[in-house]
Amino acid sequence: MLETKRLILRPAVLEDAPHLYELNSDFEVVRYTGDSSLKTVLEAETQIKERMFPQFQKYKMGRFSVTLKDGTYLGWCGLRYFPESDEVDLGYRFMKKHWGQGYATEASLVTLKYGFETLNLKRIIAKAMPDNVGSIKVMQKMGMTFRGYHKDPCEPQAWIVYDMTASEFKNKCAES
Numbered sequence: 001m002l003e004t005k006r007l008i009l010r011p012a013v014l015e016d017a018p019h020l021y022e023l024n025s026d027f028e029v030v031r032y033t034g035d036s037s038l039k040t041v042l043e044a045e046t047q048i049k050e051r052m053f054p055q056f057q058k059y060k061m062g063r064f065s066v067t068l069k070d071g072t073y074l075g076w077c078g079l080r081y082f083p084e085s086d087e088v089d090l091g092y093r094f095m096k097k098h099w100g101q102g103y104a105t106e107a108s109l110v111t112l113k114y115g116f117e118t119l120n121l122k123r124i125i126a127k128a129m130p131d132n133v134g135s136i137k138v139m140q141k142m143g144m145t146f147r148g149y150h151k152d153p154c155e156p157q158a159w160i161v162y163d164m165t166a167s168e169f170k171n172k173c174a175e176s
């Protein structure tokens with residue numbers, strides 16, 4: 001479990017399924033993610049079991065559920081390992097009613113700290129569709145660096161790629 005001034009980040013549990021379903025049912029939330037909406041709470045449960053649990057079991061990382069200290073569910077933020085490219089990706093997704101309050105940036109910073117200082121990762125990337133201005137702003141606010149574009153042959157659009165290395169993170173912490 002990770003904690004910040006306002007937030008708790010913890011591995012997802014099956015009880016999060018109704019929240020995850022609500023989150024992914026909002027077109028504006030999934031608009032720039034490349035994901036289709038979840039059709040039922042059961043589908044959300046399956047996603048937690050088949051995608052989120054194995055990441056934590058295999059790699060000690062995954063998408064954390066993010067809540068306020070009083071337990072209010074805000075969304076998720078966390079790391080995902082892609083074995084095919086040997087890259088660790090930072091991602092985040094929050095309920096629309098909670099946007100614009102700095103939660104994604106606060107959750108992402110403690111997640112980067114976990115990745116670099118607990119898991120000893122060397123590099124963490126973050127990708128966004130070029131029109132996803134809010135997401136790109138979060139990457140910039142964290143001090144990540146623009147590295148270019150990535151286009152998967154089976155996807156229609158290219159993704160903007162930012163990254164941060166362990167030494168860049170250390171320098172950033174020393175400055176603040």
Ligand SMILES: CC(C)(COP(=O)(O)OP(=O)(O)OC[C@H]1O[C@@H](n2cnc3c(N)ncnc32)[C@H](O)[C@@H]1OP(=O)(O)O)[C@@H](O)C(=O)NCCC(=O)NCCS
Nearest residue numbers: 029092093094099100101102103104105128133134135137
């Ligand atoms: C992207 C997302 C996670 C940001 O969450 P958030 O908690 O609102 O983020 P923060 O408040 O920490 O920071 C967002 C920043 O982007 C800015 N921003 C958001 N939308 C913007 C837009 N359309 N144009 C310009 N700036 C924008 C905010 O003003 C804020 O900057 P500021 O702190 O300088 O004012 C949230 O919008 C979301 O869940 N979107 C849907 C899922 C998604 O797209 N995830 C990313 C996939 S790559």
